[in-house]
Amino acid sequence: MTVRIYDSKQQGVVDLRPLRPGTVSMYVCGPTVQSSPHIGHVRSAVAYDVWRRWLTHRGNDVTFVRNVTDIDDKVLAGAVDEPWWALAYRVELEFAAAYRAVGVLAPTYEPRATASVPEMHALIALLIERGHAYPALDGSADVYFDVRSWADYGTLTRQSIDKMESAADAGPRGKRDARDFALWKARKDDEPASASWASPWGPGRPGWHIECSAMARKYLGDAFDIHGGGLDLRFPHHENELAQSSAAGLGFAQVWSHNGLVNVDGEKMSKSLGNSIFAADLLRAVRPIVARYFLVASHYRSTIDLRTADGSLEGGSLAEAEAAFGRIEAMLERAARAGELPDAAVPDAFGAAMDDDLSTPQAVAVLHDTTRSANAALDAGDHAASAVRAGEVRAMLRVLGLDPADSVWQSGVSALSGASPHAIALDRLVEMLLAERREARAAKDFAASDRIRDTLAAAGILVEDGKDTTTWSIA
Template sequence: MTLRLYDTRSQSLQELDPVDPGRVGMYVCGPTVQSSPHIGHLRSALSYDLLRRWLEHRGYAVTLIRNVTDIDDKILRAADQGPDPWWAHAYRVELEFSAAYAAIGVLPPTNEPRATGSIGAMIDLIQRLIDGGHAYPADDGSVYFDVASWPSYGSLTRQSGDALLSGEDADPRDRRSPRDFALWKGRKPEEPESASWPAPWGAGRPGWHIECSAMAERYLGQEFDIHGGGLDLRFPHHENELAQSTASGAPFARLWVHNGLVTVNGQKMSKSLGNSVFASDLLGAARPVVVRYALAAAHYRSDRDFQDGSLVEAEEAIARMERLVERATAAGVGGAAAVVPDAFAAAMDDDLGVPEALAVLHDTIRRGNQAIDAGDLGTAAHAVASVHAMAGVLGVDPTTWADDAGGDRTHDALAALVGRLIEERTDARRRRDWAAADRVRDDLAAAGVTLEDGADGTRWSIDGR
């Protein structure tokens, strides 16, 4: 069966038809590194990790590009609240993301370009749009995409008219239309000089949308197979990407794939509700393989409601695999060829149907236990091998997490996350914001992390160890 994925643009399941047979080029919108990673970031990265793993299992050579937006309005605002320059703040948060992804077994991308490393490519793309009559410079050194010049604008999300007011981050005095969006933002006097680059239209920095178009073309070419990202990025981000890339003459992505969002106990995460679940919360509450299972269990396109019992259910699911392996070892079950069952493969080929694939996995666990009970060690061996094969494809085989993933990698990831919180606490104490400092200590204590202040700084340990 050919792999089919739901394409947002056509609003239908489409067969994967690679530009280059046998190879798949995939671009995934990565994080804007202004603040610590939360459960939604992990879920999105994991969705495309699952797709990448399945494509590789199917024999494709996958080139996965996941960018880092390290210059943005939000990053500049966040850096204003701390002691470090914007670029140091962005890099520190980027390390948090990398550590969190690694902790839950997300494979490193083929390339992970930073926006600040592709400014030249962005300037070239903007110039092509100006030359083609699809963009115009403004008096302040900014450049805007002329939406009226591109009649197919709105084709990704099937919107038109007033629904397409995507230029909320632009100065209304400089735009011809409220629908136009910024490709380049002229430097403002209050912004640091280091956050601007020279350009033919004046010093400034790229708009958010042009970053991904330029980096996708730079690393994958003008046409590639899959563009992925969270559902919340469809508009305006992906709509604008599609418009500016196609207007420049690039076919761009063949398939647009979007993962669902995450709610917490039925509510959208927000600062006002105080219900955000951060990567550090999850990694402090359960084994990384359990966190991965909990986030992977729902279909990637569905919204995932993370409830208080979600990790408990995931822990039991992982434990069922572990008990089967333990029973098989004790019974002397021999090895067998690791083969993914046809039903599992059919589920994964059908728009990455992980819930149905997990049902096949757990049915195989049940049959394996029944075979051990009946003394049918041959059937048990095939069942255990199939469980390893399926769990391996999904990245949730607990036997492979027991060594590196459950040990050094998890510690390194946790160390990065805790280190970031300790820095926040140290900064709060420097500002004599004792309430904020105590809040960090209490949050870490609730996750089982103990802090000890000494002459040489703050040390941390888990449960006093």
């Protein structure tokens, strides 16, 4: 089947037709490394990691580029007690650790903006030559993109120029139009000299938007297949990328893809509300593999609502995800005890869902249906059938980056989650036993259920059954 993807520019689902058959080129806007990663950053990284894995599974050679914006107004503003470049590198390492913790594959290339300044100069010069950019009217070293010179400006977000807000990335004094945005920003007296580069227009640093256009062109060429990023980047960032790249004569992105955002208890996550969930908070509250399952189970374009239990991450949505994924793990453990699991293809229904704009909710439903079928075959003593179904479950988990046997889940998470390797091992063992206990209770095998509870109690672990969830603690 043809893979179909929602194109934000066309505002509809389209067939993905790579520029070069058998290869897919993707550019995803990575972090501005100003502060620690939150769950929204992790959600975006996981969404495009699943896209990458599925396109690879369908036989494509995927080149995946995710940039690091390491020079920006926000980076400079955040560097209070350390040099800006030290802050940027420290936070970059936090992002890398968070991505690894939830099983996100390393990109093919991960360029930093500071390493592509010459390419930005070349692109700005081309825009000036073509009449779409100009040096500041006040004689400073600023350079601006002339939005009214490009008739298609606003096509990505379906806006007219006159209804847009003024660009806030530089003062209006040197602009022809308040909506013109900065391509090059003159060095200010209160900024460190290390945050400035020589240029044909004077010392300064790049504007935010030109960075991605230059890096995408450098690593993927004048035209590539998919440009991804969070929904909050559509305007002004992606609108401006599209305008400046197209005005420079580049084909640029064939498809524009945007992942949804994350709410907490029905409210938009924000610093002002004090409800930001950082990656470290998430990974202290739940196993990293369960965190990934929670993020994968929702459609990548939907808004995820993370429900807490009276403000605690240990309950609500994450507890439900732990229980759901625990049932899959328990089946795989049962099937493995019954015999070796064969290699298998993903079910057709799973493939059809993934081909349809990466419809992971439907794909996860197939995953659970197949898990139930495997358990039913195990209950009936049909080990041949259970092995086939379990093999299909493992195939689906591999595509989603959720195979419990993958080595990524066995190490490398303790530093970020704050838990020791011993605590992680204990948590995994207890959750496996609790998953078996849930299966026993569902089958009304109360003797087996009580036996597991008593075994845990003898080890000093107290099990408490709530209305919808089971929790445990060390007595």
